[in-house]
Amino acid sequence: MPAQPDAYRDALEKARAHSAEWLASVPTRPVGPSNTADELAPRFAVPLQDEPTDPGGVVDELAWLAEPGLMAMPSGRFFGWVIGGTLPAALGADWLVSAWDQNAGMRYATPAAAAIEEAAAGWVLDLLGLPRASGVGFTTGGTMANFVGLAAGRQHVLEAVGWNLDADGLSGAPRITVLAGEERHASVDLALRYLGLGLPRTVVADDQGRIRPDALADALEKVDGPVIVCLQAGNLHSGAFDPMREAIAIAHGHGAWVHVDGAFGLWAAVSPLYRDPLDGLDTADSWATDAHKTLNVPYDCGIAIVSRPDVLLSTFGVRTSYLIHADDGPGDPFEKVPEMSRRARGIPVWAALRSLGRRGTIELVEGLAAHARALANGLAALPGVEIVNEVVFTQVCLTFGSDERTRAVTQRLIDDGAVWMSGSHWRGRDVLRISVSNWSTDDADVAESIAAVERATSAVPSDAAPADAAPADAAPADTAPAGSAPADTAPLD
Numbered sequence: 001m002p003a004q005p006d007a008y009r010d011a012l013e014k015a016r017a018h019s020a021e022w023l024a025s026v027p028t029r030p031v032g033p034s035n036t037a038d039e040l041a042p043r044f045a046v047p048l049q050d051e052p053t054d055p056g057g058v059v060d061e062l063a064w065l066a067e068p069g070l071m072a073m074p075s076g077r078f079f080g081w082v083i084g085g086t087l088p089a090a091l092g093a094d095w096l097v098s099a100w101d102q103n104a105g106m107r108y109a110t111p112a113a114a115a116i117e118e119a120a121a122g123w124v125l126d127l128l129g130l131p132r133a134s135g136v137g138f139t140t141g142g143t144m145a146n147f148v149g150l151a152a153g154r155q156h157v158l159e160a161v162g163w164n165l166d167a168d169g170l171s172g173a174p175r176i177t178v179l180a181g182e183e184r185h186a187s188v189d190l191a192l193r194y195l196g197l198g199l200p201r202t203v204v205a206d207d208q209g210r211i212r213p214d215a216l217a218d219a220l221e222k223v224d225g226p227v228i229v230c231l232q233a234g235n236l237h238s239g240a241f242d243p244m245r246e247a248i249a250i251a252h253g254h255g256a257w258v259h260v261d262g263a264f265g266l267w268a269a270v271s272p273l274y275r276d277p278l279d280g281l282d283t284a285d286s287w288a289t290d291a292h293k294t295l296n297v298p299y300d301c302g303i304a305i306v307s308r309p310d311v312l313l314s315t316f317g318v319r320t321s322y323l324i325h326a327d328d329g330p331g332d333p334f335e336k337v338p339e340m341s342r343r344a345r346g347i348p349v350w351a352a353l354r355s356l357g358r359r360g361t362i363e364l365v366e367g368l369a370a371h372a373r374a375l376a377n378g379l380a381a382l383p384g385v386e387i388v389n390e391v392v393f394t395q396v397c398l399t400f401g402s403d404e405r406t407r408a409v410t411q412r413l414i415d416d417g418a419v420w421m422s423g424s425h426w427r428g429r430d431v432l433r434i435s436v437s438n439w440s441t442d443d444a445d446v447a448e449s450i451a452a453v454e455r456a457t458s459a460v461p462s463d464a465a466p467a468d469a470a471p472a473d474a475a476p477a478d479t480a481p482a483g484s485a486p487a488d489t490a491p492l493d
């Protein structure tokens with residue numbers, strides 16, 4: 001094996017070259033992958049050879065073989081699920097994180113990583129207008145950020161009734177009631193399952209998916225014992241925000257711990273144009289958001305924020321003789337997240353915010369929302385298109401008549417390849433969901449997207465037209481599991 005620096009040099013140079021080639025192709029390449037995982041698997045699952053091979057060659061091979069299976073998620077024309085792109089400074093920083101290879105769990109052992117993450121945490125609290133003394137952990141994503149907030153809530157509400165969770169566990173503990181809106185994200189239920197708290201009691205929502213404060217108050221009246229309320233800043237379909245100040249006051253009136261899931265929507269708080277619906281947000285107890293969505297840092301990075309750093313420490317704190325613990329300052333990074341060994345995920349967050357500045361961060365958020373508004377306006381003008389949500393932030397939901405037609409148009413759009421949008425089902429109807437989450441989306445991408453939807457709608461007969469009127473190459477209506485890549489375009493040699 002060649003000497004260390006040279007071994008890295010060739011591999012990194014090749015990685016740089018392939019990355020540059022990939023990123024250069026993103027603005028114009030079809031957005032969807034051209035091969036499925038099953039089609040690609042034989043390329044990678046070859047018999048493992050006996051002898052070592054050249055590191056640089058492995059990087060070349062990986063880039064070549066993977067290319068047909070890459071989704072252009074960094075593209076300004078990618079609007080699927082809720083997936084952010086990657087800001088240049090954040091990508092460069094992420095590469096450094098890999099090269100530095102710091103196990104960023106202990107403040108003493110990795111001082112630079114700790115200092116950078118603490119600075120990033122301070123900027124995040126400042127930009128989001130959250131209590132500056134809060135504890136902040138950089139997690140693997142919104143799901144684990146929800147887990148951290150709800151775990152802290154569990155710890156706190158049990159401590160408040162004199163139950164020692166660390167010593168006695170959950171068996172025999174007073175039952176914790178969790179209340180959450182009917183349009184909460186599935187990751188909330190997942191986090192509660194991991195925490196052994198079961199499914200939450202569902203509180204009805206209004207037609208935009210916002211929790212109804214009156215229903216929350218009624219539900220709380222029926223609760224005895226420890227209680228956690230989970231609110232949402234940014235509904236997956238409508239983009240709407242729960243009425244924070246009112247709902248939090250009602251919940252606190254019943255001694256509840258209030259957690260806010262704001263995976264993409266919490267960032268509306270930085271914008272003077274979009275923060276009003278989040279009035280009172282800072283009165284909650286814990287918050288979850290993603291950096292890999294609206295802030296456009298590379299996957300994966302979530303941000304867990306807990307107003308009471310002492311509760312965060314008592315939830316995730318661990319002491320052991322072979323480690324060197326921080327007894328001062330904001331504590332060790334691993335005492336704020338579910339992991340002990342961890343990647344320094346907060347470093348790309350620092351780089352993203354350093355490159356954007358306050359004004360750039362506001363413009364990023366407002367730009368995403370403005371593009372969502374422009375898409376909604378342009379699409380609403382197309383025949384047979386109905387925008388079914390109030391477009392208040394970055395999410396747009398639309399239908400094309402019947403569910404069948406909506407699914408067929410969605411599949412047609414994916415086949416077209418110019419843009420990527422994903423299907424869903426909301427309030428009893430199949431919809432096409434558009435999530436504007438990529439910093440690089442521009443007016444040209446918006447125009448191209450509207451044109452692509454127009455092409456797809458004109459390729460699928462309207463509901464009124466008799467079935468046999470379908471143009472010859474229209475995709476059959478029943479093949480429309482949204483998001484699946486069509487098999488017949490695989491450029492397998």
Ligand SMILES: Cc1ncc(COP(=O)(O)O)c(C=O)c1O
Pocket residue numbers: 081082140141142143144185187234235236261262263264290302
């Ligand atoms: C509202 C909301 N909460 C939580 C999550 C989960 O976040 P992640 O996928 O980063 O775990 C998402 C993901 O889309 C979301 O939209």
